Amino acid sequence: MKKIVLAAAAAFTLTSTAALAAEAGPELLKRQWTFDGATGKFDKLQLQRGLQVYREVCASCHSLKYVAFRNLTALGYSEDQVKALAAEYEFKAIDEEGSDVTRKGTPADHFPNPYPNDNFARASNNGALPPDLSLMTKARVGGPNYVYSLMQGYEDPPPGTELLAGMNYNKYFPGHQIGMPKQISDDQVTYADGTKASAEQISADISAFLHWAAEPKLEARHATGFRVMIYVLIFTILAYLLKRKIWARLEKK
Amino acid sequence: MSTEKSVWRRAYEWHEQRLPIVSFLDHSIGTKYPAPKNLNYFWNFGSLALFMLAVMILTGIFLAMNYTAHKDMAFDSVERIMRDVNFGWLIRYMHANGASFFFIVVYVHIFRGLYYGSYKAPREVLWWIGILIFLAMMATAFMGYVLPWGQMSFWGATVITNLFSAIPVIGDPIVTFLWGGFSVDNPTLNRFFSLHYLLPFVIAALVFLHIWALHIPGSNNPLGIEAAPADKIPFHPYYTSKDAFGLGFFMLFYFAVVFWAPNAMGHPDNYIPANPLVTPPHIVPEWYFLPFYAILRAIPDKLLGVVAMFGAILVLFVIPWLDTSRVRSASFRPWFRVFFWLFVINAVVLTWCGAQLPEGLPLIQGRIATIYYFVFFLVIMPVLGWIETPKPLPASISTPVLKPAE
Ligand code: HEM
Numbered sequence: 001m002k003k004i005v006l007a008a009a010a011a012f013t014l015t016s017t018a019a020l021a022a023e024a025g026p027e028l029l030k031r032q033w034t035f036d037g038a039t040g041k042f043d044k045l046q047l048q049r050g051l052q053v054y055r056e057v058c059a060s061c062h063s064l065k066y067v068a069f070r071n072l073t074a075l076g077y078s079e080d081q082v083k084a085l086a087a088e089y090e091f092k093a094i095d096e097e098g099s100d101v102t103r104k105g106t107p108a109d110h111f112p113n114p115y116p117n118d119n120f121a122r123a124s125n126n127g128a129l130p131p132d133l134s135l136m137t138k139a140r141v142g143g144p145n146y147v148y149s150l151m152q153g154y155e156d157p158p159p160g161t162e163l164l165a166g167m168n169y170n171k172y173f174p175g176h177q178i179g180m181p182k183q184i185s186d187d188q189v190t191y192a193d194g195t196k197a198s199a200e201q202i203s204a205d206i207s208a209f210l211h212w213a214a215e216p217k218l219e220a221r222h223a224t225g226f227r228v229m230i231y232v233l234i235f236t237i238l239a240y241l242l243k244r245k246i247w248a249r250l251e252k253k
Numbered sequence: 254m255s256t257e258k259s260v261w262r263r264a265y266e267w268h269e270q271r272l273p274i275v276s277f278l279d280h281s282i283g284t285k286y287p288a289p290k291n292l293n294y295f296w297n298f299g300s301l302a303l304f305m306l307a308v309m310i311l312t313g314i315f316l317a318m319n320y321t322a323h324k325d326m327a328f329d330s331v332e333r334i335m336r337d338v339n340f341g342w343l344i345r346y347m348h349a350n351g352a353s354f355f356f357i358v359v360y361v362h363i364f365r366g367l368y369y370g371s372y373k374a375p376r377e378v379l380w381w382i383g384i385l386i387f388l389a390m391m392a393t394a395f396m397g398y399v400l401p402w403g404q405m406s407f408w409g410a411t412v413i414t415n416l417f418s419a420i421p422v423i424g425d426p427i428v429t430f431l432w433g434g435f436s437v438d439n440p441t442l443n444r445f446f447s448l449h450y451l452l453p454f455v456i457a458a459l460v461f462l463h464i465w466a467l468h469i470p471g472s473n474n475p476l477g478i479e480a481a482p483a484d485k486i487p488f489h490p491y492y493t494s495k496d497a498f499g500l501g502f503f504m505l506f507y508f509a510v511v512f513w514a515p516n517a518m519g520h521p522d523n524y525i526p527a528n529p530l531v532t533p534p535h536i537v538p539e540w541y542f543l544p545f546y547a548i549l550r551a552i553p554d555k556l557l558g559v560v561a562m563f564g565a566i567l568v569l570f571v572i573p574w575l576d577t578s579r580v581r582s583a584s585f586r587p588w589f590r591v592f593f594w595l596f597v598i599n600a601v602v603l604t605w606c607g608a609q610l611p612e613g614l615p616l617i618q619g620r621i622a623t624i625y626y627f628v629f630f631l632v633i634m635p636v637l638g639w640i641e642t643p644k645p646l647p648a649s650i651s652t653p654v655l656k657p658a659e
Contacts, residue, residue, distance in 0.1 A: 224512065
């Protein structure tokens, strides 16, 4: 009798899991990222390439507001290189007489928004708002694999699909109709470091860069994690030995 | 050896005569507190919960130093904590995941109480205070989740506060009162921050009462029988050392998540700033609320759903009287044990259902699981006490159970 009750309960839970498996969309493209795993680290050269892609392709529509130029030293650039890069941007300012002027960017500035406001951004993109990219890989299921897939997910719509005006078909985007046109194709950029710029390579580089932008403390987290775990492990072992020693007194009695 | 007392000893005695705090601690969790010698590792979860409360308060205070409770700045201030505050990422990940681990620990602690009958006489008041702590934790965690002002913060707050509108007549005024306006907005965020800071200290006070109430009858034990003085051992050093080991073991899991999967238990939508104009396709609360969310949505009527959801927790207050069996430990209750494990499985099913859209199979399963949830307390507990034949209880903790004559 008890067994029957338990078996019924097991069947009940199993049907739940089966229902869960039924509803998935197309599976995302997956990649081995250098930052995966317990000791994962960013590949600095890859991040530099990703920065180049962001600046040359995405920055005309997407802001990256939580990233400051000074943060770019983490990609292996020197302070002077960062200063020079920041100076390529212009920011609004007010001079001592109170007039509107523009000034050159400094390392303390953040990447600027390409649009003066959201309405302008929508108007320039058929009504779709290009979201800020600084947290993109943490704000979507699949993280960097999602961005990587999205970049390569453009294809002709299956026959019978009505595309709305200004929309593009992307198999990984929820609902498949996306306001962003296809951005990445082979040789879209010419990499400063000579890496061959296949569409796949570019997609991987921008995704890795955006993951750094979203989680800049990832390497520190992994490294601190190891030190903490070793400490806690030693503490646990010592506490266990101590506990055994203390409890052994009871048996002697 | 000198008979002179050292200056330290004299200072200590001087102080103890005026405020005997060391003796107080010694009587509470030290050598003068006798505990049954047969407590198993499920008895570690009380001290673990205390540890998590301390972690939440400490990390919370440091977060609050850098957090800005304003709808236009809250999200940015949390990102600044993550990026620019020294070890801010660690403090925030410890706090956000700490809430999850706090609930894991407390759920195990509650199930431990259910299994070993710790809610029965003479521990009813102790049990009540525990449920009050649980309720206060839920309120705290709910309001904390609103603070980063992401999409789930905003829409979770909207959905949950809206539940009160189900109350006839005064429902809508209550919701307006809670919001401090006509929608979840800046005033809501401000009061939630204030209360989120306050409630953990209310919890700390309740924990004090909880431990006080524990010391009157003393700890229950896996056999559920009274522990004779001979079967008790001093809390320190026996259980302090066991709790220290348990704490280390627990921290391995907690820190593994903090350092290697810090966002696994969160929802990606909460990294999108709150936007009152865009409703997320699927609003889900944090995992620890899912069983109750499933009960809410299992019932087609909004008011009854809310009543059932709160009833699911409030019923815990009366189980000392719903359970008619005088045997505490499920180890001696062959049938109760089966229904107890079914209840655990049922809780997992409810958690799963809470995360699904309320339609089709998940809705039906949610309904069946909701029924079992209440049947367990309202029918099985009273009836089983009458009809079940418990196994023979041992005379004391050290004497083995006598085999019944063949
Ligand atoms: C019972 C103890 C507590 C629980 C269960 C709790 C729970 C939570 C939760 C679930 C969050 C959202 C985490 C996220 O997704 O970012 C949060 C955020 C926050 N909590 Fe607490 N908390 C507790 C104690 C405290 C205390 C004592 C303080 C202040 C002294 C505090 C200050 C904050 C602040 C400033 C935030 C917003 C920053 C952030 O979102 O990371 N918390 N809390």
